[in-house]
Amino acid sequence: MAVTDDGRPLFLQIAEQVESSVIDGSLPEESRAPSTNELATFHRINPATAANGINKLVTDGVLYKRRGIGMFVASGAREQLLERRRQTFGEKFIAPLLDEAHKLGMNAEDLKKMIDAWSDET
Structure with missing residues (x-):
């Protein structure tokens, strides 16, 4: 699913894309989530925008950070x-x-x- 110009902020679209991957099982719990740089490169967006989407998921308890390793899908997400x-x-x-x-x-x-x-x- 690509981010689109549908009027919603891009960072929310990024967060929803990752959420959908968790829901459909393509991003299982305790697996490594895409990095902000990976998301930014893939969608050709500013890394800060991708980071905002990832940070929203951290705030929501969907992702958590393993220092020096990256973001991971939380258990129960x-x-x-x-x-x-x-x-x-x-x-x-x-x-x-x-x-x-x-x-x-x-x-x-x-x-x-x-x-x-x-x-x-x-």
């Missing part, structure tokens, strides 16, 4: 990220869905049936 993304998913998609369903007079069972019907089509 994957589950932490999954839980945070589930929460965000609920806030961004489920809450508005429930609000709209309520306006349409639909209940949870109606929604389940609709989701099942749409799932069968894909």
